Structures are given as structure tokens and as C-alpha cells.
Amino acid sequence: MSKTVLKLKDASIFQGNSLVLSEVNLEVNKGDFVYLIGKTGSGKSSFMKTLYGDLKLTKGEGHIVDFDLPTLKEKDIPFLRRKLGIVFQDFKLLTDRTINDNLLFVLKATGWKDKAKMKDRVASVLKKVDMETKGFKFPHELSGGEQQRVAIARALLNDPELILADEPTGNLDPQTSIEVMEVLQDINKNGNTILMATHDYALLLKYPSKTLKCDDNKVFEVVQRKAN
Numbered sequence: 001m002s003k004t005v006l007k008l009k010d011a012s013i014f015q016g017n018s019l020v021l022s023e024v025n026l027e028v029n030k031g032d033f034v035y036l037i038g039k040t041g042s043g044k045s046s047f048m049k050t051l052y053g054d055l056k057l058t059k060g061e062g063h064i065v066d067f068d069l070p071t072l073k074e075k076d077i078p079f080l081r082r083k084l085g086i087v088f089q090d091f092k093l094l095t096d097r098t099i100n101d102n103l104l105f106v107l108k109a110t111g112w113k114d115k116a117k118m119k120d121r122v123a124s125v126l127k128k129v130d131m132e133t134k135g136f137k138f139p140h141e142l143s144g145g146e147q148q149r150v151a152i153a154r155a156l157l158n159d160p161e162l163i164l165a166d167e168p169t170g171n172l173d174p175q176t177s178i179e180v181m182e183v184l185q186d187i188n189k190n191g192n193t194i195l196m197a198t199h200d201y202a203l204l205l206k207y208p209s210k211t212l213k214c215d216d217n218k219v220f221e222v223v224q225r226k227a228n
């Protein structure tokens, strides 16, 4: 049986006092690629934030990579995030240092000590996203698509059990979106589990996969018709 990396049962997601999503039930298993879609304001980001501990789960049950969300303490959040790889729409690279130093910074912050192993790890994740020759560059010297590939490499550093990608192609043109999507597809084929929020329906059609939709304060699975 495949391992469950995320499970929510009758969960409600709030922003302050306002209810964003209710009766959320879902399960993501190891190796899955799952889309989360829905129009602006439907709750995709709030949903993602709940999963990485930025919003508290106050109602219902939630379990993610061996962490229990309702009882998650502030001090547990860094440990939860070490088991997750998070990719944002706006890349969030540190602009004052090179790509290599961006990645080394994360390794240092997550307890890595051995310099040679750190260097190898950085080279290995950059290779996975086809950026192994660009480590010496600064973020502003890279295109948006390249920066996002680096952000994906950064998410892979600690071998995450689940990658949460919140609109990873939201700032990219259609062709570059496809290139970034190819990277995500590749790492999924290599065994990484991915939950990706998007409003890019073209990507869904091109790369069909399990799809959850936020609408009317609920999350439900959409059955995609396969193109003949």
C-alpha cells in the first residue's frame, strides 16, 4: 500500500474569523502529482499556508509528513518545513548572493556541516533542474524560468517528502511555464510527491493529473476527461 503523505478530514480553513474552506477531505499518497485549482480568492493559498504551518488548522483533522496539524506548535514549524519543499510564485531567492550561496545558506540553516557534502548536494540539485552551470550567477542575472528552476532545486535540497508549489508558473510566460512544468514532471517521475496550486488550465490539459478544485468554500475532485 502506498504511504499517505497528506490527509485532511473534515478540515476547515480560516483567515482570521472568516471561513475560507470547509469540510475538506483529501489524501495525497507518495508519488502523486496533484493539482489544486480554483479562481482568485477561492482559497488555494490559504489551503497551502495551512499545510506548511503558516495558518493554524483549528477545525478538523490534518496530518502531513508525520506532523499533526491541529496540535502543531510554533517550535515544530521549522522541522515540518524541512520535510516539505515549498515553491512560490515569486521565487523568493536571496538577491544579495549567488545561486550556490542561496542553496548553501539553506543547507547551513538546516544543520548541514560537512563542506564537501554541502557542495555535492548543491551540484546535485542544480543538475536535476538543468542549472548546474549557473551556480556562480546572481538571481538578477537569470531569467524568471531559470530563477524558478533554482527555487525548485532549493526545494529539493533536503529530500522533501512532499513538494508544495503555490502558483509556480504564475509569473512566467506560457513557453517558460511549460519548461518549469517539465522539471516538476521529471522530479515527480523520479519519485517526488507534488501538490501544485495553479490557475493555468493549459498546463492541466497538457499534463493531466489528479485535480482538486476550490469552489464555493469547498474542495472537490474534478474528473478530467482524457483527450482522445
Ligand SMILES: Nc1ncnc2c1ncn2[C@@H]1O[C@H](COP(=O)(O)OP(=O)(O)OP(=O)(O)O)[C@@H](O)[C@H]1O
Residues within 6 Å of the ligand: 015, 016, 020, 038, 039, 040, 041, 042, 043, 044, 045, 046, 047, 199
Ligand atoms: N492575510 C489575510 N487576512 C484575511 N483574509 C485573507 C488573507 N489572505 C487571504 N484572505 C482571504 O481569504 C480568501 C482566500 O484567499 P486565498 O489567497 O487563499 O485565495 P487564492 O485562491 O489563493 O487566490 P489567488 O489565486 O488570488 O492567490 C479570500 O477571500 C481572501 O480575501
